[in-house]
Amino acid sequence: MSDAIDHSIAQPGENRFWLTTSDGVGIDAVLLRGSLPRTTVVVLANGFTGTYRSPHTRAIAQGLLPVGDVMTFDFRGHHGSGGRSTVGNAEIHDLEAVVERLRELGYTHIATLGFSMGAAVAIRHAAIFGGISAVVSVSGPSRWYYRGSRSMRLLTFGVGRSFGRAFLRRFRKVRVTDQRWNPTPAEPREVAGEVSPAPLLVVHGDSDSYFPVSHATAIHDAARQPKDLWIVRGMGHAERAVDPELVVRLRDWLGERLPGPEQAE
Template structure:
């Protein structure tokens, strides 16, 4: 039986999938297809509390369709996906389930583009599991437990306290695990060097209110070649801060590394 099902917000050429990770978690995903068949796909990995339904995510997906078809999905614990969020640890299995499904559908070239938590997951996935042809990290943390900004201190209250987790589930449709990491997963800066020779682009805004630019430079410095670093003036945090102009730059970078529509 096919796991492709109708999505209420989809275009006629979109397909919705229910995927299952290697550790048994169901993942809600949508494949947005371009006008012409191609063998290249781009995966968008949202930040914490994000969803493939977000207008910002859908706009980025639309902008990247000239590169190839685009798969968006919800991480575990988010909206209709199963399980509980582990804040970037087990989520590499979610991303691997998406990449594996795209490979099974016949896509020979797959790139991952992650935002915030999703960027940390994309970096760790490429370094630990591999199997992708390019990686873009937008607004990623370089290390765990960062509390150097007011927003990150508030976020830690939300994920570490019972009342905060209740709020996230009730009002943001995000279920967060109450278990602490044991053992601590490798940090993005610790594994970035293992991504090479896969091309890596690190993007960060100098107006990010969650993670300062030092996080981006730490990841870039730890990575091997080929690598690029973009510090974007005036840019805030993650997918909601991505302008049409930045989407076009991301499109051009991916096309340069992958070839337009798999060519």
């Protein structure tokens, strides 16, 4: 696809970037900046089919700006980014491309906050690459190939068949690979302990229709200190289920673990 970027999408206070991953995939990203230069930034990693264009993602990003600047992006195969989605495997390279660019821009404290697929990516990325100041997993799976819920059975059925991938491509602007994982990556619960010494917050709703609460407790149990677990009553799944009250709680948790906004010298 073309490397051309439509800069009209970015709003005032936003900077749009076209990044390239270590395996050559183009990533469409937008950085939201506060009024003063800062060295702290939070990266939002959407769930499968999610996009930084979503009003839910934008609302979360705006709510976190008191903590630091906020980088949002589309995973490979999603909307304006290149390549094809691998549904959580190669996506760690997308997140690393974002983190590398932020370091080049002078950010020294980088937190990652992932939702669903993005939560699994954030945990694996921090465990493999390191250098992250804090990690938040919201509605994340603890293991692969889970089919214990109707939502996950439908999702697995869709991405595993050509007509399902065609539907996603046409109606959700998501292009999914037809290649199986080989080898299968380590599961989030297997690598959660490697996130330390960065603090890890695991957030899950008790009304999640994709993954039951046991996924959150499995990740939390496998992680080392410092770690926290929030089971949110009545909360559903991922970005769409994050209400303003939870955004404030996330902001406060991150604010306690990251340096406050400061003016660059």
